[in-house]
Amino acid sequence: MALPSLPKFTHNFFVFLKVLVIIWGLELILRGAFAVWQREFLVQSEFSDILAAFYIGIRFDGRIAAILALPLLVFIISPFDRIKPAYIALYTVLIPALLLIYMGDFAHYAYMSTRINYSVFSEMKDIKEAAGVVWSSYPVIPLTGLLILIGTIVYFTFKRALFKKEAVRATGNRLKDTIFSFTAALFFSALLIYGQYAPNAFPLRWSEAYFSGKPEITALALNPAQNIYDTKPKTNISAYDM
Numbered sequence: 210m211a212l213p214s215l216p217k218f219t220h221n222f223f224v225f226l227k228v229l230v231i232i233w234g235l236e237l238i239l240r241g242a243f244a245v246w247q248r249e250f251l252v253q254s255e256f257s258d259i260l261a262a263f264y265i266g267i268r269f270d271g272r273i274a275a276i277l278a279l280p281l282l283v284f285i286i287s288p289f290d291r292i293k294p295a296y297i298a299l300y301t302v303l304i305p306a307l308l309l310i311y312m313g314d315f316a317h318y319a320y321m322s323t324r325i326n327y328s329v330f331s332e333m334k335d336i337k338e339a340a341g342v343v344w345s346s347y348p349v350i351p352l353t354g355l356l357i358l359i360g361t362i363v364y365f366t367f368k369r370a371l372f373k374k375e376a377v378r379a380t381g382n383r384l385k386d387t388i389f390s391f392t393a394a395l396f397f398s399a400l401l402i403y404g405q406y407a408p409n410a411f412p413l414r415w416s417e418a419y420f421s422g423k424p425e426i427t428a429l430a431l432n433p434a435q436n437i438y439d440t441k442p443k444t445n446i447s448a449y450d451m
Contacts, residue, residue, distance in 0.1 A: 216389035218390050221233060221388050226394075228277075229277075229308060232273070232278065232304065233274035237267065243315070243429065259426065261416070262426045262429040266429060269431070272404050273307075277304075277307065278398065286391050303361050305363070310325070325436065327442070329437075393446050415436070415439040418431050
């Protein structure tokens with residue numbers, strides 16, 4: 210009697226995993242670039258604090274990468290090729306948009322000595338004035354060209370990955386593989402979004418970045434995309450002024 214075959218990860222699962230790792234890797238590279246840029250101030254801190262900030266920051270980066278990869282959970286279980294162009298278009302926009310946030314973050318830190326946060330939207334109320342400041346202060350055209358180049362690379366990379374032919378397995382095995390792959394991807398995503406890799410009753414919190422009380426260590430621990438969300442006002446303050 211033949212033993213039942215073990216489930217295998219599907220091609221779509223590996224597409225999900227590659228996207229997540231690529232986004233996470235980009236964030237880690239940018240975190241390292243930030244540390245190198247601010248090394249003059251960081252060297253004044255305890256090395257243990259720098260390591261702790263990196264560890265917290267890596268978990269924030271993993272959370273953002275997992276959130277951005279969540280749409281691909283549907284791709285893992287979908288048998289329809291027609292959705293593939295939608296995913297290509299989505300990530301051709303999402304990844305350059307994330308890099309745009311990092312560009313704004315670096316520029317904001319150079320100007321204000323703080324990581325980008327939700328208050329940047331209040332500073333942009335006068336679009337004409339804000340655009341003038343950005344145009345006069347930063348190399349807008351080269352950065353725009355860089356984002357277009359990155360978007361083009363993402364487009365062709367995704368097109369190649371998503372339309373790659375997968376080895377065909379028997380229908381029963383294929384269903385088992387799909388369920389196994391989806392469950393693994395869902396568990397991995399939940400772990401990264403929760404942000405705690407050791408037993409902990411609470412998910413990773415924004416306040417953990419402030420453990421040292423030192424602004425340069427806090428800045429190293431923060432993730433700009435997470436920081437924009439976490440600094441959004443929780444209540445409508447104007448309602449209290451009425």
